[in-house]
Amino acid sequence: MHTAEHVLNQTMVQMFGIERSFSNHLERKKSKCDYEFNRALSPEEEKAISDSVNEQLQRHLPVEEHWLSKEEAEKRYNLGKLPDDAEDNIRIVTIGDYDACPCIGEHVSNTSEVGEFVLGSTSNEEGVLRLRFKLKRP
Structure with a gap:
């Protein structure tokens, strides 16, 4: 599940120049990611x-x-979501x-294990864009 979220987040960053999701809920049957974004998406x-x-x-x-190390990770990544008591070594997940x-x-070991991403619906309220999706497993 997290692998699909990572790919979706990077897609949103590349397509719209926005930050990664600030909130998400990931489950097998349906998931959502929320982004700070000031308009609805077109079809x-x-x-x-x-x-x-x-x-x-x-x-x-x-x-x-x-x-x-936390020090090295801070130089390369946004660690804003890390808890204050995070350990000194930070796990970084790479997707190719x-x-x-x-x-x-x-995470899966290869993106081919995720299956198909199916965007269910999107909405935008008060500057929050919500994308709802599910995964069709292979």
């Missing part, structure tokens, strides 16, 4: 997001973990050449 943008996420998932990218970020969640 064309929704399709482009789905197409881009699925293109990356189908690239069979390796998903790996690496450990960095597409994404890298701190994460404590569970």
Whole structure:
């Protein structure tokens, strides 16, 4: 599940120049990610997001973990979501050449294991864009 979230987040960063999701809820049947974004998406943008996420998932990218000192991780990544009592070594999850970020969640070993990303609906209220999606497992 977290692998799909990472790919979606990086897609949103690349397409719209926004920050990664500030809130998310990931489950097998349905998931959501919330972004600070000041407008609704067009149907064309929704399709482009789905197409881009699925293109990356189908690239069979390796998903790996690496450990960095907190000091080194702060130089490269936004650690704003880390708890104050985070350990001195930070787990960084990389998804091929597409994404890298701190994460404590569970991941597949290859993006091909995620299945198909299906964008269910989007909404925008008070500057929060919510994307609801599910994954069709292979």
